Amino acid sequence: MLSKELVAASTVPLVLSVLTQGESYGYALIQRVRELSDGRIAWTEGMLYPVLHWMADEGLVESEWKEAESGHRRKYYRICQEGRKALQAEQKEWLTVHATLTKLWKTQPGLI
Amino acid sequence: MLSKELVAASTVPLVLSVLTQGESYGYALIQRVRELSDGRIAWTEGMLYPVLHWMADEGLVESEWKEAESGHRRKYYRICQEGRKALQAEQKEWLTVHATLTKLWKTQPGLI
DNA sequence: TTGACATACCTAGCAGTGTTATGTGATGCT
DNA sequence: AGCATCACATAACACTGCTAGGTATGTCAA
Numbered sequence: 359m360l361s362k363e364l365v366a367a368s369t370v371p372l373v374l375s376v377l378t379q380g381e382s383y384g385y386a387l388i389q390r391v392r393e394l395s396d397g398r399i400a401w402t403e404g405m406l407y408p409v410l411h412w413m414a415d416e417g418l419v420e421s422e423w424k425e426a427e428s429g430h431r432r433k434y435y436r437i438c439q440e441g442r443k444a445l446q447a448e449q450k451e452w453l454t455v456h457a458t459l460t461k462l463w464k465t466q467p468g469l470i
Numbered sequence: 471m472l473s474k475e476l477v478a479a480s481t482v483p484l485v486l487s488v489l490t491q492g493e494s495y496g497y498a499l500i501q502r503v504r505e506l507s508d509g510r511i512a513w514t515e516g517m518l519y520p521v522l523h524w525m526a527d528e529g530l531v532e533s534e535w536k537e538a539e540s541g542h543r544r545k546y547y548r549i550c551q552e553g554r555k556a557l558q559a560e561q562k563e564w565l566t567v568h569a570t571l572t573k574l575w576k577t578q579p580g581l582i
Numbered sequence: 583t584t585g586a587c588a589t590a591c592c593t594a595g596c597a598g599t600g601t602t603a604t605g606t607g608a609t610g611c612t
Numbered sequence: 613a614g615c616a617t618c619a620c621a622t623a624a625c626a627c628t629g630c631t632a633g634g635t636a637t638g639t640c641a642a
Contacts, residue, residue: 360563366629367479368567375574385590395570405630407592429638430590449575451472455480456568458507462487463561474600497619516601519621541609542619 360399369401369409370418371448377419377437378445384410384433410435418444472511481513481521482530483560489531489549490557496522496545522547530556 360368376382376390387410388401410433413419418441421433437445472480488494488502499522500513522545525531530553533545549557 360567361479361560362629363475363479364563364567367473367475368571371571372567372574375571379574379577383590391570394573395566398566399570402630403591404593404632408629411592426589428589431637432590448473451476452568452571454507454510455472455476455484456564458503458511459480459483459487459564461506462484462491465491478600495619514601515620516603516622520600523621538618540618543608544619 365399365401365405368399369406370413371445371452372399373406373409373413373435374418374437374441374445374448377435377441381434381436383435386432387435413441416440416444477511477513477517480511481518482525483557483564484511485518485521485525485547486530486549486553486557486560489547489553493546493548495547498544499547525553528552528556 372391373387376387376394382390384403384406388403388406391399391401410419410421414421414435417438419435419437421435424432424434426432484503485499488499488506494502496515496518500515500518503511503513522531522533526533526547529550531547531549533547536544536546538544
């Protein structure tokens with residue numbers, strides 16, 4: 359299981375990244391990310407929904423209720439312009455840290 | 471400047487990674503990481519020292535006071551067996567998230 | 583038809599924590 | 613003497629993340 363720090367740091371970029379592939383809703387996002395990570399990133403609903411609300415408040419995404427054929431009501435999220443900008447910034451930050459870490463790991467035989 | 475979430479997620483792995491290259495002390499760690507990240511990871515002393523204390527409590531590192539030729543007293547940290555194990559776990563977690571993110575980014579023309 | 587499980591969303595409340603602000607004191611340079 | 617740099621330390625409280633709990637619909641087997 360991932361540390362809560364790493365979860366905190368990766369949730370917003372992951373959500374934004376998934377949404378660049380098309381709109382989605384909370385429950386499906388949890389499953390999509392679990393799938394993409396081979397079960398290693400296992401979000402709970404209780405942690406994701408507040409994040410989605412915050413992202414909507416910040417204007418990173420917009421939401422819309424829709425009725426699925428299944429009969430369930432779903433709140434679909436779509437990435438906004440602001441969200442794309444935020445994603446680019448997040449990517450840059452992430453890659454900065456990743457570059458620094460791999461720089462250190464490369465010099466360490468046995469690591470990775 | 472990095473988000474506080476990303477700083478929280480990367481501080482321990484960065485410290486452990488630097489210490490695999492040999493013992494060091496707080497003040498020097500801050501400069502080393504700033505240098506490695508081309509100034510983009512700028513830790514403050516107030517955030518690092520408590521982390522180092524926590525890492526010592528957890529048995530990830532051990533510390534020893536030494537007198538530098540300069541006359542300054544420095545607390546040197548050395549990585550322990552427990553710390554190496556923790557680093558490996560941290561690397562695995564980090565690479566899991568990184569793989570998931572890049573999987574999503576690869577399919578997005580224009581990103582990265 | 584009842585129970586169990588999956589789908590799908592929501593939030594109160596408080597435990598836990600991060601960092602700001604501040605402190606100490608030595609050294610070195612001008 | 614004064615200032616910058618080196619080097620370590622932590623109290624306290626503002627903030628926040630998540631657990632735990634809640635609602636409701638659909639489906640399928642027993």
